[in-house]
Amino acid sequence: DVKVTQSSRYLVKRTGEKVFLECVQDMDHENMFWYRQDPGLGLRLIYFSYDVKMKEKGDIPEGYSVSREKKERFSLILESASTNQTSMYLCASSSSGQVNFEAFFGQGTRLTVV
Amino acid sequence: AQSVTQLGSHVSVSEGALVLLRCNYSSSVPPYLFWYVQYPNQGLQLLLKYTSAATLVKGINGFEAEFKKSETSFHLTKPSAHMSDAAEYFCAVTYNFNKFYFGSGTKLNVKP
Numbered sequence: 001d002v003k004v005t006q007s008s009r010y011l012v013k014r015t016g017e018k019v020f021l022e023c024v025q026d027m028d029h030e031n032m033f034w035y036r037q038d039p040g041l042g043l044r045l046i047y048f049s050y051d052v053k054m055k056e057k058g059d060i061p062e063g064y065s066v067s068r069e070k071k072e073r074f075s076l077i078l079e080s081a082s083t084n085q086t087s088m089y090l091c092a093s094s095s096s097g098q099v100n101f102e103a104f105f106g107q108g109t110r111l112t113v114v
Numbered sequence: 115a116q117s118v119t120q121l122g123s124h125v126s127v128s129e130g131a132l133v134l135l136r137c138n139y140s141s142s143v144p145p146y147l148f149w150y151v152q153y154p155n156q157g158l159q160l161l162l163k164y165t166s167a168a169t170l171v172k173g174i175n176g177f178e179a180e181f182k183k184s185e186t187s188f189h190l191t192k193p194s195a196h197m198s199d200a201a202e203y204f205c206a207v208t209y210n211f212n213k214f215y216f217g218s219g220t221k222l223n224v225k226p
Contacts, residue, residue: 031212040123042204042218050212090157094212101211102148105157
C-alpha cells in the first residue's frame, strides 16, 4: 500500500520559533509537494520539488523554505513562525510518468502558532 | 494562471438523493482532472481521475464524473447519497504531471 507519512498530526509552536515539518514517501516518486489548506481557500501550493535538491516556488512561498536531500523526504521549514501560519499542512507526492500520476497525500499536520 | 472553480462551497442532500458537485476548469488545453475526498482531519483520497481514455469516469464508492470539453466541466455525481458520503470534495487539474491545482472545495452534507 502506497504511503506518504507526515511526522506530526498536531503541532503547537510559539511565535518566532523555527518549525520543521517532515514528510516521507515510500513510492519512489520524483515529485513532492507542500500545500497549505485553509477554510474556503482550498489547497494552496507552497513549494514543490521534482528531484533531489531541486525545488520550485508555488503560489504562497513567503515565510517558508524547503529541503529535499533524499528522494523520499521533503521538509517544510517555517523560518520564524507567525500566527498567520496557523493552518493545516498537507504533503503529497506523485510520479512524473504518464501512468498513475495522481498525487498521493499524507494525513496532514495541523499547526497552531501561539 | 490555470484555475479550477467549484460552484457551491456547501451542498446538502437527503440520504438516497442524487449528488451533483460541480467543477469547471479554465484552459483551452484539456487537462488531466481529478476528484479527491477529504474526511475530517485526514488527508485527501483519490476518488477518480480523467486521463482522456474515456469521458465518463467511474470511481470508488459509486461516484462517477463526466468530462465535457465544450463546457470545460468535470462534474461529480452519485445516484444515491449515503450518510458516509458526508465529507469535503476537491476537484484538481494537472497539465504536465508535476503541478496540481485544486479548487476551493465543496462540503457535502447528507441529511437522514
